[in-house]
Amino acid sequence: MSRYSLTSLLLIAVAVVLSALLEGVMPFPVEFFRFPLNVILFVLWGWGIVELHRAGKRSVITRYLLSRQATIVSIALLAVGCLVMGLHTVPATDSYLFVLLNLFVITQLAMVTLRGWRDSSGVRWLFTLCHLGLLLALIAGFWGAPDTRIMRAELTDEPTAIALSEDGSVVQLDYKLSLADFRVDYYDNGVPSAYEAEVDIDDSRVRLAVNHPHRVGLGEHIYLTSFEQRGEAICCVVQIVRQPWRVVMFIGILLMIAGAVLLFIRGPKR
Amino acid sequence: MSAGWSIFPIFAVVAAAMGLMSFIAALCDRKRLAQWLICGAIGVLSLFIAQLWIVLDRPPMRTMGETRLWYSFFLFVCGAFAYRRWGYSWLLGFAVMMATVFMAINYFKPQIHDQTLMPALQSVWFIPHVSIYIFSYALLGCATVLSIYSLFGRRDVEEAMQSLTWGGVAFFTIGMLTGALWAKEAWGEYWSWDAKESWAAATWLFYLLAMHLKQSGYTSRGLRTAVMVVAFISLQMCWYGVNYLPSAAESVHVYNR
Numbered sequence: 278m279s280r281y282s283l284t285s286l287l288l289i290a291v292a293v294v295l296s297a298l299l300e301g302v303m304p305f306p307v308e309f310f311r312f313p314l315n316v317i318l319f320v321l322w323g324w325g326i327v328e329l330h331r332a333g334k335r336s337v338i339t340r341y342l343l344s345r346q347a348t349i350v351s352i353a354l355l356a357v358g359c360l361v362m363g364l365h366t367v368p369a370t371d372s373y374l375f376v377l378l379n380l381f382v383i384t385q386l387a388m389v390t391l392r393g394w395r396d397s398s399g400v401r402w403l404f405t406l407c408h409l410g411l412l413l414a415l416i417a418g419f420w421g422a423p424d425t426r427i428m429r430a431e432l433t434d435e436p437t438a439i440a441l442s443e444d445g446s447v448v449q450l451d452y453k454l455s456l457a458d459f460r461v462d463y464y465d466n467g468v469p470s471a472y473e474a475e476v477d478i479d480d481s482r483v484r485l486a487v488n489h490p491h492r493v494g495l496g497e498h499i500y501l502t503s504f505e506q507r508g509e510a511i512c513c514v515v516q517i518v519r520q521p522w523r524v525v526m527f528i529g530i531l532l533m534i535a536g537a538v539l540l541f542i543r544g545p546k547r
Numbered sequence: 548m549s550a551g552w553s554i555f556p557i558f559a560v561v562a563a564a565m566g567l568m569s570f571i572a573a574l575c576d577r578k579r580l581a582q583w584l585i586c587g588a589i590g591v592l593s594l595f596i597a598q599l600w601i602v603l604d605r606p607p608m609r610t611m612g613e614t615r616l617w618y619s620f621f622l623f624v625c626g627a628f629a630y631r632r633w634g635y636s637w638l639l640g641f642a643v644m645m646a647t648v649f650m651a652i653n654y655f656k657p658q659i660h661d662q663t664l665m666p667a668l669q670s671v672w673f674i675p676h677v678s679i680y681i682f683s684y685a686l687l688g689c690a691t692v693l694s695i696y697s698l699f700g701r702r703d704v705e706e707a708m709q710s711l712t713w714g715g716v717a718f719f720t721i722g723m724l725t726g727a728l729w730a731k732e733a734w735g736e737y738w739s740w741d742a743k744e745s746w747a748a749a750t751w752l753f754y755l756l757a758m759h760l761k762q763s764g765y766t767s768r769g770l771r772t773a774v775m776v777v778a779f780i781s782l783q784m785c786w787y788g789v790n791y792l793p794s795a796a797e798s799v800h801v802y803n804r
Contacts, residue, residue: 518735
């Protein structure tokens with residue numbers, strides 16, 4: 278077995294033991310890494326990547342991360358991770374093991390992307406679009422996760438500025454929401470075919486429908502998710518999503534789509 | 548004559564027969580005739596899909612039976628393409644056989660073909676998302692079969708296998724990302740580790756692994772085929788297996804509700 282395969286096995290073993298120990302102490306503190314700590318750590322991580330790239334073959338870490346074994350291990354582990362996630366009823370995104378796995382994958386991917394830009398002659402654009410796109414999407418997902426907040430609010434004609442976040446804590450919104458009007462159409466068998474709500478945000482009125490959210494400020498959107506008949510009145514449930522890193526994710530997705538189109542057009546190298 | 552699913556048997560039998568005749572023509576080296584016949588089969592299924600779309604008054608892409616219909620359609624397309632491009636009559640025969648099996652399942656075991664389309668699915672993303680995905684399923688299915696075939700080494704299928712894998716992965720990627728963009732618009736998150744998403748990601752990564760094995764210089768066909776088979780099983784989980792998993796109970800991706 279090669280040195281790099283052994284290194285991979287060792288890293289996996291350390292990660293598994295470490296996560297098991299930490300999991301016993303306390304669950305992964307996602308909230309703790311909220312802005313600005315995640316940005317500071319992200320900058321340090323990026324600096325580390327650039328330094329490793331500069332060190333090139335002189336650094337043993339760089340040699341390992343750029344080895345073919347590391348590439349295979351990184352993809353295979355992420356695939357297995359997704360498989361486990363697919364079997365879980367509750368996504369285990371907040372486990373130490375999953376965090377460590379993602380940290381390894383984005384580090385390895387970042388190194389490969391940097392090298393590819395320099396070395397991959399002939400397929401540079403194809404290579405870079407695919408890898409940089411995925412890298413940006415994963416960076417936004419990984420480093421941006423602590424800043425993402427998903428909240429729910431129940432709207433009636435009474436203005437409210439209270440929303441519940443996923444963990445059940447109460448969040449005070451910067452604006453007041455109230456339901457001005459609501460329309461729903463049904464199919465013949467009683468299933469709703471379409472519904473939409475007129476919602477007052479402070480003093481301005483907006484129309485919300487499924488697949489048609491409304492943006493408030495930068496990186497915050499309001500989504501109409503469901504409704505409930507309460508006696509005479511209707512109560513409408515909206516989801517409020519704060520995701521400041523969404524632009525990074527969006528650019529990553531666009532680059533990947535462009536990469537996939539190129540992948541199809543050019544096909545495998547003959 | 549009433550329309551919709553009730554006229555499906557006629558179209559299915561005609562399409563299957565034309566597919567079979569195309570395969571026989573290909574075996575007799577009547578290349579031109581084989582191509583016309585398989586295009587005819589594709590045309591017949593297109594007509595059925597078009598009338599179903601009109602009768603249902605929504606894109607026929609929601610129920611299990613409807614996705615199977617598209618799978619049959621795209622299998623015909625892939626078989627026709629592989630025959631035209633590389634002259635593989637046996638792959639054409641295999642695609643016709645699989646397509647016929649899927650049409651037969653639709654005939655003997657029709658699932659609820661209801662007409663409703665919940666509001667979340669009423670989006671411009673719906674049609675590209677589903678059709679691109681199902682097309683990639685067909686490509687990747689053929690690629691997996693070719694990879695297994697390559698183990699017996701009777702004929703060199705390496706080039707076709709690579710092309711189908713790359714094409715399949717490209718379409719799979721686009722299917723997944725259109726899904727992410729849609730999810731952002733529908734409920735605010737690009738990715739939420741819904742069971743179907745997790746299985747799609749696993750499938751995608753296993754096929755990527757098969758691609759990267761070759762790019763990284765691991766040339767063992769056995770290893771590559773093993774990864775492709777795992778990927779293909781994962782694909783079946785992603786397509787309909789998740790319907791039976793408790794982890795997907797809350798998913799919008801479950802077809803049989």
